[in-house]
Amino acid sequence: MSNTVMSADDVRRAITRIAHEILERQHGPAQIAVVGLQRGGAWLADAIVGALHVIEPESRVPLGYLDVSMHRDDIGLRPVVPGAISRIEFPVDGATVVLVDDVLFTGRTVRAAMEGINTYGRPRAIQLAVLVDRGHRELPIRPDYVGKNLPTRLSEDVRATSEGVVVSRGVES
Amino acid sequence: MKHLRSIDELGHDGLVRLLELTNHMVEVNSRPVPKVPALRGRTVVSLFFEDSTRTRLSFETAAKRLSADTMTFSVSTSSVNKGESLRDTVETITDMGVDAFVVRHKSTGIPWQISDWTNASVVNAGDGWHQHPTQALVDCFTVRQALGRERFDGLTLTIVGDIKHSRVARSNISAFSMLGARVVLVAPPTLLPPDVSHWPVEVSHRLDDVLGSTDILYMLRLQSERMSQGHVPNLREYAETFGLDAVRVGRLPSRAVLMHPGPMNRGVEMMVDPSTLPNSLIHQQVSNGVSVRMAVLFDLLAGESSASHLSQVAS
Numbered sequence: 001m002s003n004t005v006m007s008a009d010d011v012r013r014a015i016t017r018i019a020h021e022i023l024e025r026q027h028g029p030a031q032i033a034v035v036g037l038q039r040g041g042a043w044l045a046d047a048i049v050g051a052l053h054v055i056e057p058e059s060r061v062p063l064g065y066l067d068v069s070m071h072r073d074d075i076g077l078r079p080v081v082p083g084a085i086s087r088i089e090f091p092v093d094g095a096t097v098v099l100v101d102d103v104l105f106t107g108r109t110v111r112a113a114m115e116g117i118n119t120y121g122r123p124r125a126i127q128l129a130v131l132v133d134r135g136h137r138e139l140p141i142r143p144d145y146v147g148k149n150l151p152t153r154l155s156e157d158v159r160a161t162s163e164g165v166v167v168s169r170g171v172e173s
Numbered sequence: 174m175k176h177l178r179s180i181d182e183l184g185h186d187g188l189v190r191l192l193e194l195t196n197h198m199v200e201v202n203s204r205p206v207p208k209v210p211a212l213r214g215r216t217v218v219s220l221f222f223e224d225s226t227r228t229r230l231s232f233e234t235a236a237k238r239l240s241a242d243t244m245t246f247s248v249s250t251s252s253v254n255k256g257e258s259l260r261d262t263v264e265t266i267t268d269m270g271v272d273a274f275v276v277r278h279k280s281t282g283i284p285w286q287i288s289d290w291t292n293a294s295v296v297n298a299g300d301g302w303h304q305h306p307t308q309a310l311v312d313c314f315t316v317r318q319a320l321g322r323e324r325f326d327g328l329t330l331t332i333v334g335d336i337k338h339s340r341v342a343r344s345n346i347s348a349f350s351m352l353g354a355r356v357v358l359v360a361p362p363t364l365l366p367p368d369v370s371h372w373p374v375e376v377s378h379r380l381d382d383v384l385g386s387t388d389i390l391y392m393l394r395l396q397s398e399r400m401s402q403g404h405v406p407n408l409r410e411y412a413e414t415f416g417l418d419a420v421r422v423g424r425l426p427s428r429a430v431l432m433h434p435g436p437m438n439r440g441v442e443m444m445v446d447p448s449t450l451p452n453s454l455i456h457q458q459v460s461n462g463v464s465v466r467m468a469v470l471f472d473l474l475a476g477e478s479s480a481s482h483l484s485q486v487a488s
Contacts, residue, residue: 067197069197069211070197070201070209070210070211070239070471071209071210071211075211075212075213075475076214076215076474076475076479079475079476079477079478079479080211080475080476081476081477082194082197082476085196085197085200086197086200086201087200115210116209118206119201119204119205119206119207119208119209120204120205120206121205
């Protein structure tokens with residue numbers, strides 16, 4: 001049983017809106033850097049940077065990817081297998097880093113990412129952009145830019161890609 | 174896999190998994206703050222009954238970069254001098270609460286013995302002439318990185334020197350052949366094991382015959398005590414026959430890379446200064462040592478290999 005809650009067009013429009021909101025909040029593209037969280041946030045970070053360049057063709061927004069496995073707080077509770085390798089090749093010091101993830105859930109990945117970013121330097125600010133906020137936060141973390149607020153059950157599974165957002169009834173636990 | 178004791182026990186899939194994981198650790202080490210909290214609260218003890226510079230320091234650095242606590246056991250200031258047995262030493266340290274032992278000992282099989290006496294993970298950092306698996310991981314990773322390829326099919330690894338007493342050679346023969354390399358051993362008959370027919374290797378006694386077909390030239394250290402044991406007549410003759418000099422460097426294909434596990438005997442197996450050779454990977458071998466050992470500790474204590482004992486804790 002699955003239910004499409006955002007179509008590919010909805011996703012595209014949400015990304016464009018998030019890009020506008022980022023530029024509006026920062027008064028332009030200067031000092032902004034975008035970091036996608038591996039693996040789910042990588043495509044969305046690419047898309048947001050693409051949208052920023054469409055809106056501000058002269059801008060050169062640095063783009064990076066962060067794998068948070070080594071910063072997770074559940075290491076030792078279950079085996080942790082790192083995904084794709086982190087790649088942050090621009091100076092983080094003084095930048096406004098926009099972390100990007102597909103689905104915001106407990107907030108633990110974002111906490112790990114904030115800690116991870118600090119091993120690269122001290123950003124001026126860290127902000128958070130997500131395509132879907134599905135609730136059930138376990139930490140005091142709030143996104144700055146949201147594609148869609150989507151109330152869910154804990155047992156449900158949310159998949160967000162450029163093709164759309166699908167909610168399916170997951171395994172009851 | 175709870176322990177890393179030999180390359181054969183690790184197997185092909187484990188070898189590839191650790192080499193892939195090392196890429197993550199190389200990235201961590203390139204950060205302005207090369208430290209991650211992955212093994213916070215874990216304790217790694219290094220138990221070295223033999224001298225070591227790079228292996229011990231790289232394991233301790235690796236543990237610290239993963240935020241593990243480290244304990245260093247040094248034989249010369251321990252109760253071993255009062256006659257405490259190895260078993261009692263291991264059990265005492267285990268009682269203090271450790272998650273991994275990094276062990277070097279002059280006797281073959283000690284890491285297996287120790288794993289019977291403790292519930293911690295055991296990493297073999299060299300047991301006698303037998304195995305030195307993390308050195309083989311370092312060497313495979315270094316070749317992968319330098320040549321930009323994942324497997325070694327079609328490459329020839331030539332290992333030169335004291336094969337008989339070399340744990341580095343034994344681990345590398347297994348690891349490089351698992352990744353598809355052809356392995357050639359070059360040594361005088363006295364420095365080869367009596368029978369190598371069960372090893373996946375070819376043997377030559379003449380270095381000059383095989384240089385031209387070598388892709389990876391691996392020089393082993395000739396320990397000076399081998400001379401007094403009658404394995405080689407004298408160091409100068411060994412150097413003439415099996416040492417790497419400028420003439421022999423010229424006989425290597427231009428693509429060939431040079432490796433040495435260190436410490437080097439300059440003027441014996443190395444009659445050239447390797448730092449003057451463009452294809453020397455000796456510095457990379459040392460610098461990759463920390464990343465590889467981070468991958469090993471992470472895998473055993475937090476990664477895929479920890480699955481079996483983590484689930485035991487949970488249930």
